[in-house]
Amino acid sequence: MKRSYQCPHCKAVLNPGTKIVLRAEVDDRKALLLFSPQPGNYDVIVPEGFQLRKKDRVLFSCPVCGVPLTSARDENLAEISFQSTAGSSGTVAFSRVFGHHATYFITAEDVRSYGEHAESVDVNFWGEGPDR
Numbered sequence: 001m002k003r004s005y006q007c008p009h010c011k012a013v014l015n016p017g018t019k020i021v022l023r024a025e026v027d028d029r030k031a032l033l034l035f036s037p038q039p040g041n042y043d044v045i046v047p048e049g050f051q052l053r054k055k056d057r058v059l060f061s062c063p064v065c066g067v068p069l070t071s072a073r074d075e076n077l078a079e080i081s082f083q084s085t086a087g088s089s090g091t092v093a094f095s096r097v098f099g100h101h102a103t104y105f106i107t108a109e110d111v112r113s114y115g116e117h118a119e120s121v122d123v124n125f126w127g128e129g130p131d132r
């Protein structure tokens, strides 16, 4: 099953190839980071010279429109949209804290969490989904 990830603001596809491209900002340093589209895979490709330390809080934004992806329901999370070839669609919420592995796939039907830290984030997803 292939998933397409999109900016919730401008709808630009964020994984035109095999990776998800996001703009990242830590303190006053900025870079483009590449993420695996596979839930639970936290390998990140970072440009040479751009340091990310555990617990760095990253401001993610769309590389196309520049709008921050910070979640409106929890400022510790960032959100993008997804659509799968199997027909499901919804929101992916993931931790903004580097090294904190928590990802949630939210559809109208359910919330699936990935990552060893997923349970420690208390987020209310009731009522969320593509039909809200």
Ligand SMILES: [Zn+2]
Residues within 6 Å of the ligand: 007, 008, 009, 010, 011, 012, 062, 063, 064, 065, 066, 067
């Ligand atoms: Zn955008």
